[in-house]
Amino acid sequence: MSCALLYIVSPNAEISNFLSYGLPDNSSSIRALSSSFDGRIKGKKKSRWSSFSLNSDLKYSCLSGSNNAGNFPVLSSLIANPAGEIAISSEQRVYDVVLKQAALVKEQLRSTGQIDVKPDIVVPGTLSLMNEAYDRCREVCAEYAKTFYLGTLLMTPERRKAIWAIYVWCRRTDELVDGPNASHITPTALDRWESRLEDLFAGRPYDMLDAALSDTVAKFPVDIQPFKDMIEGMRLDLKKSRYKNFDELYLYCYYVAGTVGLMSVPVMGIDPESQATTESVYSSALALGIANQLTNILRDVGEDARRGRVYLPQDELMQAGLSDEDIFAGRVTDKWRNFMKKQIKRARMFFDEAEKGVTQLSSASRWPVWASLLLYRQILDEIEANDYNNFTKRAYVSKAKKIVALPVAYARSMVGSSRTTPRLLKT
Numbered sequence: 001m002s003c004a005l006l007y008i009v010s011p012n013a014e015i016s017n018f019l020s021y022g023l024p025d026n027s028s029s030i031r032a033l034s035s036s037f038d039g040r041i042k043g044k045k046k047s048r049w050s051s052f053s054l055n056s057d058l059k060y061s062c063l064s065g066s067n068n069a070g071n072f073p074v075l076s077s078l079i080a081n082p083a084g085e086i087a088i089s090s091e092q093r094v095y096d097v098v099l100k101q102a103a104l105v106k107e108q109l110r111s112t113g114q115i116d117v118k119p120d121i122v123v124p125g126t127l128s129l130m131n132e133a134y135d136r137c138r139e140v141c142a143e144y145a146k147t148f149y150l151g152t153l154l155m156t157p158e159r160r161k162a163i164w165a166i167y168v169w170c171r172r173t174d175e176l177v178d179g180p181n182a183s184h185i186t187p188t189a190l191d192r193w194e195s196r197l198e199d200l201f202a203g204r205p206y207d208m209l210d211a212a213l214s215d216t217v218a219k220f221p222v223d224i225q226p227f228k229d230m231i232e233g234m235r236l237d238l239k240k241s242r243y244k245n246f247d248e249l250y251l252y253c254y255y256v257a258g259t260v261g262l263m264s265v266p267v268m269g270i271d272p273e274s275q276a277t278t279e280s281v282y283s284s285a286l287a288l289g290i291a292n293q294l295t296n297i298l299r300d301v302g303e304d305a306r307r308g309r310v311y312l313p314q315d316e317l318m319q320a321g322l323s324d325e326d327i328f329a330g331r332v333t334d335k336w337r338n339f340m341k342k343q344i345k346r347a348r349m350f351f352d353e354a355e356k357g358v359t360q361l362s363s364a365s366r367w368p369v370w371a372s373l374l375l376y377r378q379i380l381d382e383i384e385a386n387d388y389n390n391f392t393k394r395a396y397v398s399k400a401k402k403i404v405a406l407p408v409a410y411a412r413s414m415v416g417s418s419r420t421t422p423r424l425l426k427t
């Protein structure tokens with residue numbers, strides 16, 4: 001979740017060991033993959049926390065619409081399949097998950113009047129073990145997502161620990177298909193990873209890192225669905241390297257990044273005085289995940305192509321007079337620039353959608369989210385500054401720009417939700 005802020009430095013072997021700690025003997029492929037946390041980061045391999053189509057013009061014209069359930073932009077709620085039948089779009093399907101997550105939070109608000117962290121049930125000896133488990137998560141987060149980690153220090157102790165635990169689980173999941181041993185991963189290994197997830201949600205964690213997440217999900221209204229969906233994204237990545245249209249790419253982006261937004265909101269918390277609906281805050285969180293992923297895809301076009309992957313809507317490429325061959329050849333032409341301009345415009349729309357929700361988060365959670373949003377969005381500016389050469393130039397935000405972004409993010413985080421109608425008075 002924090003990837004937009006990963007200022008990654010030399011990964012450390014000890015931390016790698018945490019990631020493979022306690023894997024079942026029969027899951028040697030998971031063990032091999034999980035234990036290889038380091039390689040990809042140093043070598044800057046393609047990350048899953050990285051990697052979108054829609055009938056382009058239609059997409060933009062629909063963007064200001066809203067569906068009947070909230071302020072979620074209906075980008076493509078109904079789409080026609082090649083046979084001309086109308087099908088439910090990925091966005092609509094994903095929105096159902098958003099509604100479910102929001103309902104869980106509302107349920108808790110109704111019963112307790114606030115989003116409360118359940119107290120620790122202290123069984124002698126277990127508290128220190130749990131502290132140790134969270135401490136390991138903290139170390140991983142501090143090592144791999146330095147700036148985000150600093151941001152989490154502004155959160156309440158319970159929230160920050162929970163964010164670390166979620167971060168570590170996402171990172172481990174990502175490593176299964178993006179780590180150095182990714183070529184050994186099979187759908188069966190992902191199935192095993194999913195049953196481990198179910199176990200930890202049922203209070204039966206397999207290892208210490210799982211134990212921290214198990215504790216987190218018992219304390220916060222976090223649902224299993226986004227976690228399962230992230231694993232689904234990994235399955236998709238194993239079998240798919242082309243996306244027919246934006247609808248398909250949107251679903252992929254939801255799986256691998258939008259899910260992170262949905263996992264984070266129940267922990268980050270919504271400002272008790274927020275006037276926004278819970279659904280709209282979840283929609284913004286989802287939009288931030290999608291925006292980050294689209295940006296990541298646009299930044300990494302060349303790197304992905306070298307792995308035989310094209311995470312761009314094939315129909316839009318075709319409409320622009322481009323093909324996979326143009327991408328593999330890496331030629332920056334006017335056709336490519338025009339295509340890229342549209343893709344960048346779409347990613348920015350998702351960032352705009354995300355912005356609406358940041359101000360609704362609880363005050364202590366806003367700063368890290370603003371910082372990650374501002375920094376990741378700047379990658380799009382850098383792609384433009386590179387004259388759209390994302391084949392051989394990696395767009396990155398300079399240290400100086402990052403440093404400037406932090407106080408800007410801090411200043412924005414001071415602006416919260418409107419104070420007129422406290423959220424508890426809303427239905």
Ligand SMILES: CC(C)=CCC/C(C)=C/CC/C(C)=C/CC/C(C)=C/COP(=O)(O)OP(=O)(O)O
Binds near residue numbers: 355
């Ligand atoms: C906006 C509201 C209401 C809440 C915030 C909810 C959150 C935290 C959303 C963030 C979702 C997120 C960070 C998803 C990960 C997306 C992504 C593309 C990560 C990139 O990961 P890496 O590929 O490791 O990054 P780099 O390659 O840039 O290091």
